[in-house]
Amino acid sequence: MAANNGLVLVTGGGGFIGGHLVDFYRKRGLPVRSVDIKPLDEWFQVFDDVDNVVADLTFPDSCRKACRGVSEVYNLAADMGGIGFIGAHKAECMLSVLISTHMLVEARDAGVERFFYSSSACVYAEDKQKDPWAAPLKEQDAYPAMAEDGYGWEKLFTERMCRHFTEDYGLLTRVARFHNVYGPNGHWEGGREKAPAAIIRKVLETTTRGTGEIEIWGDGTQTRSFMHIDDCLQGVDRIMHADIGEPVNLGSDELVTINDLVSIVEDIAGVKLERRYKLDAPKGVNGRNSDNTLIRSYLDWVPSITLRDGMKPTYRWIEEEFRARYGGRRA
């Protein structure tokens, strides 16, 4: 067990991935502190056996308190959302650099043993993602840098801060570039949701209204890979505790088009819908997949849950939330 009683700190613990990560470590018997800016009743998951703290981590003082007595930091807190959100809130996304900066400084000063940072596939240069069937992204494709405007640049900058905190101060840092994570207990409406949850919600809305039509952002031929939350948790834990001193992709390499994703949701829901393509909606890059050569070489492990398998429980969870919120009414 690590020093400081092995206390684990998850920032952004009221969010989607953070909430699952808190659960992952508490189930392993570790003491966990979970910090988020949202009021507790808005957290996706709250556990009584966890030290739940509501605080704004853009302030150094909150980060200092959060890091007190901590062995391992999992820094997931960030102002982010799907492509519609990050495209319209670039400054807000970049302000997450305050969280990253103060968390690194306070983790260093508190003698934290390991620091994990959740970076993103949005660090990759756009010109490598122009073709839907472009080669999967290797870690070195982040340079020469031309990250996603706003959100992606903040992630790339913080990756480099992590590296320099290791080089200059000896703080052991680990960086994973997440590729589209999905699962239950996350955003499914309101603008911060990602494609899998948004499509499930739209299918539920359409079936409730009986219109038989679904709106898709873009022409549906854009490609992505989607990683189930359970693979993400496994990957985070493995990366944190392995000897990986460079940013590494953490994503599925099962490439699908958005049309394929819609078909999977239709199959789960048992419906067939008319597709209406909104060509002027934000749709992100044309093609993005994760090259998993590096993570496989380090860990002899890669995410393996298929999209079809992972989407079934995700659908069921969103369906329950949807029914609880709207009952029989129109969404």
Ligand code: NAD
């Ligand atoms: P999320 O929005 O569900 O969780 C982020 C949490 O951070 C939120 O609960 C939010 O309230 C909290 N937060 C924001 N500002 C804060 C502040 N000032 N102080 C304290 N808490 C604050 O998002 P998520 O999907 O769980 O993402 C977690 C991390 O993984 C983020 O860093 C994100 O950039 C990264 N990531 C996620 C994906 C994905 O597909 N979900 C992909 C790439 C990277």
